Amino acid sequence: MSALEWRLLPQGEVGREEGLEGGLGLSQFSSVTLTCENDSQEEASENQLLEERLLHGLGLSEESRSSSVASISCWQLGEMEVIWILGHSKAFGASTGAEGSRGEVPYLDCSTSHWPSLPVTIPGRGSSDDSIQLTDGEQEKDNRVLGIRQGMTMLPGPQPSPCSEIRLAYYIKHSSVRKGEVDREPPSQSQTLVTLGQEERRGEERRGDQRPWLQSPARFQKAQHAVAGRTAWGFSFGGRDDKFIAAEGLGWCTHDLPQHHVVLELKCNLSQGSLCGGQAGVLILVGWRKRESSVMPQMSSSRFRPKPILAGIASQLNTKMHSVKVGYLASAASRALCSSGVYCGEFMQVSACCRVHRSVTQTRFCRTAATPEETVIRVPRYMQKHIENVKLTRGKNNINTIKAGKLLIQSKDPDLNQSAGYTLGKFEQPNLCSKGWKHNKSFGDYFTINNIQAVAPFVVDDQNENVEQKVSPTFSNLHICKELVEALDKIHITHPTTVQLQTIPKALKGHNILCAAETGSGKTLSYLLPVVHRLQAEKKSEMYAGSAHKISAVVLVPSRELAEQVAAVCRTLCAPLGLLARTVGGGRGVGHIKVVLKKDHPDVLVATPGALVKALRRRFVDLSELSFFVVDEADTMFDPSFSDMLENILLHANIASDPKETRGPGHKAQLLVVGATFPGGVGEVLSQVTDLGNMVVVKSKMLHFLMPHVKQTFLKVKGADKILELHQALKLLQQERGGGAALVFCNKSATVNWLGYSLDEMGVQHARLQGEMPAAVRSGIFHSFQKGLADVLICTDIASRGLDTSRVRLVVNYDCPESHTDYIHRAGRVGRAGGVEDGEVLSFVTHPWDVELVQNIETAARRRTSLPGMESEIREPKPKVVEAEEE
Numbered sequence: 030m031s032a033l034e035w036r037l038l039p040q041g042e043v044g045r046e047e048g049l050e051g052g053l054g055l056s057q058f059s060s061v062t063l064t065c066e067n068d069s070q071e072e073a074s075e076n077q078l079l080e081e082r083l084l085h086g087l088g089l090s091e092e093s094r095s096s097s098v099a100s101i102s103c104w105q106l107g108e109m110e111v112i113w114i115l116g117h118s119k120a121f122g123a124s125t126g127a128e129g130s131r132g133e134v135p136y137l138d139c140s141t142s143h144w145p146s147l148p149v150t151i152p153g154r155g156s157s158d159d160s161i162q163l164t165d166g167e168q169e170k171d172n173r174v175l176g177i178r179q180g181m182t183m184l185p186g187p188q189p190s191p192c193s194e195i196r197l198a199y200y201i202k203h204s205s206v207r208k209g210e211v212d213r214e215p216p217s218q219s220q221t222l223v224t225l226g227q228e229e230r231r232g233e234e235r236r237g238d239q240r241p242w243l244q245s246p247a248r249f250q251k252a253q254h255a256v257a258g259r260t261a262w263g264f265s266f267g268g269r270d271d272k273f274i275a276a277e278g279l280g281w282c283t284h285d286l287p288q289h290h291v292v293l294e295l296k297c298n299l300s301q302g303s304l305c306g307g308q309a310g311v312l313i314l315v316g317w318r319k320r321e322s323s324v325m326p327q328m329s330s331s332r333f334r335p336k337p338i339l340a341g342i343a344s345q346l347n348t349k350m351h352s353v354k355v356g357y358l359a360s361a362a363s364r365a366l367c368s369s370g371v372y373c374g375e376f377m378q379v380s381a382c383c384r385v386h387r388s389v390t391q392t393r394f395c396r397t398a399a400t401p402e403e404t405v406i407r408v409p410r411y412m413q414k415h416i417e418n419v420k421l422t423r424g425k426n427n428i429n430t431i432k433a434g435k436l437l438i439q440s441k442d443p444d445l446n447q448s449a450g451y452t453l454g455k456f457e458q459p460n461l462c463s464k465g466w467k468h469n470k471s472f473g474d475y476f477t478i479n480n481i482q483a484v485a486p487f488v489v490d491d492q493n494e495n496v497e498q499k500v501s502p503t504f505s506n507l508h509i510c511k512e513l514v515e516a517l518d519k520i521h522i523t524h525p526t527t528v529q530l531q532t533i534p535k536a537l538k539g540h541n542i543l544c545a546a547e548t549g550s551g552k553t554l555s556y557l558l559p560v561v562h563r564l565q566a567e568k569k570s571e572m573y574a575g576s577a578h579k580i581s582a583v584v585l586v587p588s589r590e591l592a593e594q595v596a597a598v599c600r601t602l603c604a605p606l607g608l609l610a611r612t613v614g615g616g617r618g619v620g621h622i623k624v625v626l627k628k629d630h631p632d633v634l635v636a637t638p639g640a641l642v643k644a645l646r647r648r649f650v651d652l653s654e655l656s657f658f659v660v661d662e663a664d665t666m667f668d669p670s671f672s673d674m675l676e677n678i679l680l681h682a683n684i685a686s687d688p689k690e691t692r693g694p695g696h697k698a699q700l701l702v703v704g705a706t707f708p709g710g711v712g713e714v715l716s717q718v719t720d721l722g723n724m725v726v727v728k729s730k731m732l733h734f735l736m737p738h739v740k741q742t743f744l745k746v747k748g749a750d751k752i753l754e755l756h757q758a759l760k761l762l763q764q765e766r767g768g769g770a771a772l773v774f775c776n777k778s779a780t781v782n783w784l785g786y787s788l789d790e791m792g793v794q795h796a797r798l799q800g801e802m803p804a805a806v807r808s809g810i811f812h813s814f815q816k817g818l819a820d821v822l823i824c825t826d827i828a829s830r831g832l833d834t835s836r837v838r839l840v841v842n843y844d845c846p847e848s849h850t851d852y853i854h855r856a857g858r859v860g861r862a863g864g865v866e867d868g869e870v871l872s873f874v875t876h877p878w879d880v881e882l883v884q885n886i887e888t889a890a891r892r893r894t895s896l897p898g899m900e901s902e903i904r905e906p907k908p909k910v911v912e913a914e915e916e
């Protein structure tokens with residue numbers, strides 16, 4: 030038996046011989062192992078008995094054990110033993126104070142028989158002179174020390190050694206632990222809060238009278254006996270009925286308890302090497318508490334990672350872990366210890382090198398060999414499986430994703446690159462560059478999704494086509510009237526894009542259409558061309574002469590900038606045919622709406638929902654004889670902020686259910702719904718006004734995919750550095766990439782303003798556009814940007830939908846977009862049909878909550894799939910779906 034004796038005394042049993050024996054002095058165990066194999070009946074009952082004795086020795090009642098002790102570890106440090114109890118606070122007396130709760134409070138008495146005669150200096154913040162000096166002002170510290178004082182009482186036994194100082198340190202794991210972040214830092218010296226020196230211990234002695242059991246003569250005798258005339262020293266934890274006393278006893282700052290995981294570490298640093306031949310005892314308690322939690326919380330590996338602490342303490346104490354004991358029902362703790370692949374491996378290293386007996390779930394305490402040499406390591410079967418799995422997974426992750434040729438993903442860490450020629454297997458887990466981006470240490474990291482195609486997928490690429498086989502179709506092939514074809518020629522649009530090829534013929538036939546295609550793929554022309562073509566045909570027909578003053582087509586768009594833009598395209602098409610296109614938007618008053626509708630009598634009205642609702646209320650407009658009803662930017666229009674108005678407007682129009690109803694006298698309006706993202710709720714609204722089953726869906730194959738022809742970079746950057754990065758990117762664009770326009774997206778109007786002022790100071794010329802601007806200021810800003818009067822536009826998402834930005838070469842997400850949809854629309858401002866070809870998107874990632882979106886984008890890029898959560902099927906009833914590439 031070692032000269033060092035650890036005794037675990039059940040409180041209230043102090044001094045009783047059987048209590049001591051029942052307390053199972055840990056030195057009896059050179060190691061303890063727990064097995065999960067099926068033992069014989071006798072062994073099982075013996076183990077049961079041993080376990081009960083140990084629990085008894087810990088002062089834990091049978092009932093409380095499941096919710097209290099999670100694990101107990103015992104290490105050998107030279108001749109010093111370290112016990113570590115990892116447990117729920119209840120183990121330390123944080124019960125409600127009901128009767129008998131004291132019985133649950135463990136009373137730990139560690140007595141040393143050979144305290145060193147030389148100082149065991151535990152450096153506090155510097156030297157041993159750094160004993161705590163409390164001042165009234167140090168409220169926070171005072172609270173903590175108070176907790177320690179209350180919880181810790183020195184045994185009034187023989188004079189403690191002048192050397193025995195104990196440093197109490199505790200540190201609080203903040204949100205990083207709660208969020209499953211790994212704390213890689215070992216407990217740091219700087220977190221030391223107090224050093225209990227001689228003075229404090231004397232103070233504690235005087236407080237001993239608050240703890241009657243400490244005054245037990247038998248107790249003193251026992252302590253004296255234990256130290257055999259040498260210095261004795263001990264301490265106890267917990268012990269008051271107060272709800273928080275146990276926490277205080279652990280040195281926990283009670284006002285921190287509600288929010289934080291708290292770890293207390295009580296350690297003895299023997300760095301001065303003065304222990305030669307001597308022994309000292311150190312108790313380390315590690316606790317974890319959660320407010321109002323009366324049962325052992327799920328200590329899942331993601332929430333609590335004891336291993337780094339274990340390793341940290343072990344390395345600081347320069348010790349070996351001697352044995353590990355895990356409480357009977359502490360499966361949660363063992364899960365935390367063992368189930369995490371990452372930590373388990375390291376944990377095992379620590380333990381394996383010390384020949385530690387591992388212990389896991391189904392535990393029964395049993396005696397094992399008396400010396401470490403004779404110990405047997407038993408690895409439970411499930412642990413073996415786990416290790417094999419980890420090995421397997423590790424092997425898998427080492428798959429080489431880099432092949433010759435162009436890179437799809439280019440990362441700061443070249444190991445994470447992925448070639449354009451490499452395709453991830455269905456069950457293969459991608460190694461994400463953004464994996465650790467929730468951690469602060471990742472600032473400065475970046476990756477790029479390269480453009481692997483030169484041409485946008487929606488452009489019908491005639492260069493690669495074999496001339497003999499196929500000639501690119503023209504608009505004439507689509508039976509568009511020659512005036513329109515000529516008008517398009519004038520603006521250098523000769524060949525239809527894929528979506529136009531698909532949509533125009535169906536629209537000409539009178540079908541109601543849902544058209545979903547990538548941003549910038551030319552959706553505007555895909556609905557305007559058939560509309561204008563048919564209007565001119567109707568106008569020629571004498572049949573509709575009576576309805577000359579009625580609006581024939583309404584195009585609904587979500588913003589007045591977009592209304593202006595669509596109206597401008599529409600005017601270009603209408604002009605040669607003598608048709609009139611006008612626009613009404615918010616912010617210009619009812620008078621303006623009245624003038625437009627009552628005096629101008631447009632054939633095509635491009636309107637925002639707000640303006641049109643006003644016009645309908647005042648009866649400035651009649652939609653009953655409409656021929657076309659177009660809803661552009663469907664996802665925004667069916668958004669709750671617009672959907673009520675949209676529903677209201679749709680009910681004023683007679684929407685056809687069948688192509689036949691769109692022609693002849695008493696015809697109904699053909700419905701065209703267009704968007705780059707298709708919301709799930711479209712069907713519900715539409716089914717109220719038309720037969721969804723008869724609607725034709727034109728859906729691009731690349732819908733909701735990242736654009737393969739646009740380079741997209743993600744940069745993890747601190748909030749304070751974003752402006753510098755932006756400045757750098759703009760400079761690069763102007764100086765090295767030959768200039769061009771840039772769009773800078775912020776999430777809030779206030780950020781737009783702030784950023785504007787900051788760029789002003791930096792001498793960067795720019796324009797600003799955000800929804801909170803007065804209408805008068807706002808009007809024309811986007812148009813002037815399109816015209817090239819400003820090269821930089823700082824804006825909110827108001828400019829992300831539909832606006833044509835053909836001259837934009839750089840999109841900067843100054844604030845990370847809040848959804849995949851927003852990202853698609855923002856990024857869609859570059860790489861547009863007929864626009865500049867080398868568009869780029871740069872996204873700043875600052876907050877942990879941005880990271881998930883980035884990881885989804887990266888995963889989609891690596892897997893070459895669409896972005897997750899963008900399902901947009903119209904559910905009931907199912908319309909006919911036509912894949913854009915099929916025909």
Ligand SMILES: Nc1ncnc2c1ncn2[C@@H]1O[C@H](COP(=O)(O)OP(=O)(O)OP(=O)(O)O)[C@@H](O)[C@H]1O
Nearest residue numbers: 524525526548549550551552553705831833862863
């Ligand atoms: N067939 C074509 N050939 C060349 N350029 C075209 C063609 N059709 C449209 N464009 C041009 O492509 C650009 C984008 O068109 P448009 O604004 O209609 O795209 P969109 O699909 O509506 O985009 P968003 O989803 O962002 O609203 C415009 O500048 C337009 O002039």
